[in-house]
Amino acid sequence: MQESATKAFYGFEPKSRLFLGTAQYPSPAILADAVRASGVEVVTVSLRREAGEGGAGEAFWSLVKHLGVRVLPNTAGCHGVKEAVTTAQMAREVFGTNWIKLEVIGEDDTLQPDVVGLIEAARLLSADGFEVFPYTTEDIVVGGRLLDAGCEVLMPWGAPIGSGRGLNNPYGLRTMRQHFPDIPLVVDAGIGLPSHAAHAMELGYDGILLNTAVAKAGDPALMAKAFAAAIEAGRQAYEAQPIEARDMAAPSTPVMGKAFLS
Amino acid sequence: MTLLLNGEPREVAAETLAQVLDELGYAGRVVATAVNGDFVPARKRETVRLTEGDRIEVVAPMQGG
Numbered sequence: 001m002q003e004s005a006t007k008a009f010y011g012f013e014p015k016s017r018l019f020l021g022t023a024q025y026p027s028p029a030i031l032a033d034a035v036r037a038s039g040v041e042v043v044t045v046s047l048r049r050e051a052g053e054g055g056a057g058e059a060f061w062s063l064v065k066h067l068g069v070r071v072l073p074n075t076a077g078c079h080g081v082k083e084a085v086t087t088a089q090m091a092r093e094v095f096g097t098n099w100i101k102l103e104v105i106g107e108d109d110t111l112q113p114d115v116v117g118l119i120e121a122a123r124l125l126s127a128d129g130f131e132v133f134p135y136t137t138e139d140i141v142v143g144g145r146l147l148d149a150g151c152e153v154l155m156p157w158g159a160p161i162g163s164g165r166g167l168n169n170p171y172g173l174r175t176m177r178q179h180f181p182d183i184p185l186v187v188d189a190g191i192g193l194p195s196h197a198a199h200a201m202e203l204g205y206d207g208i209l210l211n212t213a214v215a216k217a218g219d220p221a222l223m224a225k226a227f228a229a230a231i232e233a234g235r236q237a238y239e240a241q242p243i244e245a246r247d248m249a250a251p252s253t254p255v256m257g258k259a260f261l262s
Numbered sequence: 263m264t265l266l267l268n269g270e271p272r273e274v275a276a277e278t279l280a281q282v283l284d285e286l287g288y289a290g291r292v293v294a295t296a297v298n299g300d301f302v303p304a305r306k307r308e309t310v311r312l313t314e315g316d317r318i319e320v321v322a323p324m325q326g327g
Contacts, residue, residue, distance in 0.1 A: 021327030031325075046326025047294065049268040049319065052287035057322025061292055064323070074326045082299060089301035090294030090321055161327070211327030 007184040007206045009153055010099065010131040012070065014041040017201070017231050019072065019186065020224065021211020028063050030220050035067050038224035042070045044101055044209065047091055061094075072133060074101040075121075079114070084121045088130060100125060101155070101188075101209075103135045111161040111189075115142045119149050126150025135188050138172035140179045147183065154183055155209060158200065159190025162212045166196035170203065177204045194223075194230030201234025202242060263314045280307035282318065293322050 006013050020040045025031040035043060045064060050057050064071060073091035078084035081104065088100045104121055106114025113136050122132045126149055134146050138156040146154060156176060159165035167173060168190065177185060187200040188209040197208045208231055217223035264271050267286065276282045279295060279302060295302045296319040302310050312318070 021325075023325035023327045025325075044326050046324050047321040048324040050288075050291070050293055050322035051268075052320075055291070055322055057324055058292060060325060061323035076326055086296050086299060086301050090296060090319075093301075093303060094292060094294045094321070094323060 007182075009042075009133075009184050009207075014070075014207075015039070016041050016228060017207040017235060018197075018224075018228050019044065019188075019207055019209040020214060021209070022060075022064065023211055024215035025220055028060070031215075032063065032067060033221040034214055034224035035069060037221040038214075038228040040069060040224070040228070042072055043067070044072045044074050044211070045095065046074050046076050047087060047094065070099070071095050071097060072099050072101050073097065074135075075103045077105065078103060079105050081117045081121045081124070084117070085124050088121075088125050089128075092130065098129055098131045099133065100130050101133045101135060113137060113157070115139065118142075119145045122146050122151050123149035133186070133188075138169055138176050140176050143176060143180060143183075147180075152183070153186065154180065155186045155188035157189040158187045158196065161189040163190050164192025164213055165190050166192055167199055170199065173200065173205070174203050194226045197227055198230040198234035198237075201231050202237045204238050207231075263312070265312060266315065266317045268318070268320060274312075277311055278308055279310040279312060279318070282312060283307065283320070288320060291322065293320050295320055 016039045018038055018040050019042045021044045022031055073095045075084040075087040078087055084104050102122055104114045104117040106112050118134055118136060122134050125132050132151045133153050133155050134151050135155050136142055143154050159168045184206045186207040186209050187205050191197050191210040192213050200208055214220050214224045264273055274282050274285055276285045298317050
């Protein structure tokens with residue numbers, strides 16, 4: 001029997017399993033439309049240098065607050081432990097949440113996580129009261145170390161950030177699901193189509209975090225809605241316990257009682 | 263003294279981080295700060311005294327994935 005109960009993310013049980021990024025939309029109004037159309041309850045946000053006169057941060061933060069959703073700040077672009085920890089501390093003060101999507105990037109072409117730095121940063125931040133959502137790979141040994149470091153959620157990549165390639169390693173993701181049956185798992189990054197998200201949910205994942213696939217779509221609000229539907233369908237399929245694939249055909253119409261006509 | 267604020271050299275008369283933020287137009291704004299790579303909470307800005315060449319980072323909310 002597969003687990004069907006909703007897994008909480010540090011005590012929070014969203015109805016929507018879609019976590020949506022807020023970057024790259026054609027306009028703030030279209031971002032707001034996408035959030036409303038999809039019923040998203042958690043959005044990711046970031047921090048950047050602010051100019052002394054007329055910075056844009058205030059207007060964006062005001063928009064997000066009006067959406068009435070939870071925010072998951074990230075440490076996007078951080079390449080070292082110290083940089084990621086300091087960014088997380090600044091994010092906690094500005095956004096007023098202990099949640100942090102922890103990114104420690106190890107390589108610029110693929111934006112692959114530096115899992116060694118990630119584990120160390122996760123340990124420091126967890127000890128400091130943060131609730132860490134680590135952006136990691138599907139490596140289950142690294143996953144175990146992140147849990148030891150204090151993480152209660154794991155977020156393996158589907159494919160490199162922004163690539164839209166879907167699930168590069170479905171076998172690895174399935175293994176990770178089976179290895180950590182009780183840990184909330186979110187596929188973060190690389191999703192391009194609703195079918196990719198449905199696939200991850202069919203594997204038993206607890207959520208999908210994406211940004212580019214919605215923000216850069218021709219109609220972001222409609223695409224956000226499509227993702228929400230696909231994620232819901234994938235989850236229901238997982239709970240309904242799919243059949244195993246087989247190599248040869250098996251007739252679905254009963255053979256017994258068929259008329260003998262040849 | 264000259265400070266590096268968000269990577270740019272800035273000449274300031276102020277001595278504490280709180281005063282520098284006021285002087286450079288950040289008063290009352292939603293920002294977080296770090297000095298020489300270390301986070302400085304808002305409540306400590308008045309007690310942090312700056313010296314020539316200090317690196318100040320001032321960040322604010324922004325779109326992210």
